[in-house]
Amino acid sequence: MSTVASFPSGDPVSPTYRTPPHNFEAEQALLGALMLNNRAYEKVSEFLRPEHFAEPAHGRIYAACVKLIERGQIANPVTLKTYLDQDHALTEIGGAEYLAQLAGSVVSIINAGDYGRLIFDLHLRRELIAMGGDVVNIAYDSNVDLPADKQIEQAEAKLFDLATIGQTEGGFEDFGAVLIKAIDMADAAHKREGKLSGVPSGLIDLDGKLGGLHPSDLIILAGRPSMGKTALATNIAFNAAMAYAEEQDTLGNAKAIDGAKVAFFSLEMSSEQLATRILAERAEVASHKIRQGELSHEEFERLTMAAVDLNRLKLYIDDTPALSISAIRTRARRLKRKEGLGLIIIDYLQLLRGSSTSSENRVQEVSEVTRGLKALAKELDLPVIALSQLSRAVEQREDKRPQLSDLRESGSIEQDADVVMFVFREQYYLERSEPGRRPDETDEKFNERHSKWMQRCEEVHNTAEVIVAKQRHGPVGTVRLSFLGEYTKFGNLADSSHYEAPEF
Numbered sequence: 001m002s003t004v005a006s007f008p009s010g011d012p013v014s015p016t017y018r019t020p021p022h023n024f025e026a027e028q029a030l031l032g033a034l035m036l037n038n039r040a041y042e043k044v045s046e047f048l049r050p051e052h053f054a055e056p057a058h059g060r061i062y063a064a065c066v067k068l069i070e071r072g073q074i075a076n077p078v079t080l081k082t083y084l085d086q087d088h089a090l091t092e093i094g095g096a097e098y099l100a101q102l103a104g105s106v107v108s109i110i111n112a113g114d115y116g117r118l119i120f121d122l123h124l125r126r127e128l129i130a131m132g133g134d135v136v137n138i139a140y141d142s143n144v145d146l147p148a149d150k151q152i153e154q155a156e157a158k159l160f161d162l163a164t165i166g167q168t169e170g171g172f173e174d175f176g177a178v179l180i181k182a183i184d185m186a187d188a189a190h191k192r193e194g195k196l197s198g199v200p201s202g203l204i205d206l207d208g209k210l211g212g213l214h215p216s217d218l219i220i221l222a223g224r225p226s227m228g229k230t231a232l233a234t235n236i237a238f239n240a241a242m243a244y245a246e247e248q249d250t251l252g253n254a255k256a257i258d259g260a261k262v263a264f265f266s267l268e269m270s271s272e273q274l275a276t277r278i279l280a281e282r283a284e285v286a287s288h289k290i291r292q293g294e295l296s297h298e299e300f301e302r303l304t305m306a307a308v309d310l311n312r313l314k315l316y317i318d319d320t321p322a323l324s325i326s327a328i329r330t331r332a333r334r335l336k337r338k339e340g341l342g343l344i345i346i347d348y349l350q351l352l353r354g355s356s357t358s359s360e361n362r363v364q365e366v367s368e369v370t371r372g373l374k375a376l377a378k379e380l381d382l383p384v385i386a387l388s389q390l391s392r393a394v395e396q397r398e399d400k401r402p403q404l405s406d407l408r409e410s411g412s413i414e415q416d417a418d419v420v421m422f423v424f425r426e427q428y429y430l431e432r433s434e435p436g437r438r439p440d441e442t443d444e445k446f447n448e449r450h451s452k453w454m455q456r457c458e459e460v461h462n463t464a465e466v467i468v469a470k471q472r473h474g475p476v477g478t479v480r481l482s483f484l485g486e487y488t489k490f491g492n493l494a495d496s497s498h499y500e501a502p503e504f
Contacts, residue, residue, distance in 0.1 A: 021122045038074065061099070157324075198383065199213040220385075233264075237315060240259050242259065260343040262316065268351060346386045366413065422466070
C-alpha cells in the first residue's frame, strides 16, 4: 500500500518556485537582427547591456557584437565565431551553428528596438524580484547596527537607482519643441508682476540680478558664521511661500503662477526655532524676547495675529538631523507627489551625508552630495538652495568679502552649482575692529582714523551684501540689502548704491 506525504496546504503538488521572467525568443530575435544588419545596434545601444540578457550565452554574444561594431568592424556569424570558439556556454547550445541559425531565422530588423526594450523590461523585473528578496532577508535579520528606518532608506535608495537606470526614453529633442518651452517660460515671466521667469525671492534687487530662482538650478548660499545665511534662507522661504498663487490648467490641474510651495530641510535648527524666526520677522518682535518670554501685551498681540496670517503658508519643515542625500531625495519626491513643490532649501550642505557607508574622504562625500542635489533639482524641475559654510581663510584677509576659493571642498561645490552667492555683513567686522591708538600717533591722526571708522559704521549700519560670485545664466555682482538683526529680517534698500570700503 502506497502512502502520500501530507502538506499543510492539503495539495501535494502546490508549487513554491516561480521562474524569473524572461523571453529567450526575444533575445534570439534581437541577436539575429543585430547580425543581419549591424545598424540595428543604434536602436538599443543607449540602454541595453550584456548583463540584461536572461541567458548568459546570449549576453556574451551581444557583448562580442558590440565590441566589433564599436570598432567599426562587421559583426556576423563568421566574424563572431573567432571570438566565441572558446566559449563553453555557447558550445553547449550549438556553437557556430547556433549563430548561423540566429541570423538565418530573422525576417526583418524593424522590431529590434521593441525586442531590446522587452529584454530590458524583463531585466528590471528580475532585479525588482532580487531586491525584494534582499529586503525580506535583511528585515528578518535582527541587526542592531541596521534599524528598520535605515533599512527603509537603503531600500528606497536602491529602488530609485533602479528607476534611474531604467529610463530607456530620452535623448535628443527637436529644437522647435524646445523653443516652445522657452517661449512658455518667457510668457509666464511677462505675465508676472516683476517680470521674473523663476521663483521670486521677495528681494527686489536680488531678483533683478538673478531673474528669480530658476527651475533645475542648484543655488549655493554661503557665508561665515553670524553673517545671516539661515536668516536669508528663511526670508526667501517665507517670501516665496507668501507669494504662492495657482490657477487651473486646461486639464483641471493646479499650476503655480507665482511664488512656490517650499520644503525646508533644517539639519542644524529645530522646526520650532525656524518658526520663531519667521514669526519674529513677520511680527517685528525681537526673537530673543519670544524665547525668554519678555513680550509686552502689544507685542504678543502682534505675534498672535502674525501666527494666524502665517498659518496658510505652503511651507514644510523637516528638521531630521544628519540626513543622507538619498533620504532628502526620497522625501522631496514624496512631498511633490502629495502636496506639490516649487522650492527646496537645505540648511546646510556640510551636515548632509552621502549614501555610501564606506570610509571615503570628505571631499568625495561632498562631491557626491552636490551632484545628488543638482540631479534632484533637474529631476523635480525646481530650484534647490543649499547653504554652505566657508573656510577660515576669509578671516586671514584684510578684505573679509568671500571668494569662490573660500568654499569648503570648493572644487565640487563650485563646479556643480549654477549660482554661488555669499552673504557678507561688514557691520559685523567693523564693530569688532574699532581703531586703537598707534605708537607715536598724534591725536589729530588718530581722531581722523576714528572718525572715518565711525562714518563707515553709519554707512553700513543695518545693511548686508549678497555677492553673486557665479551665475550660469546672467551677470555676477553685488546686491545690497537691509538687515535688521533683532528680527533676523532681510529687506530691500531704498538706495542700493554700493559704497567702497575706505582704509582706516
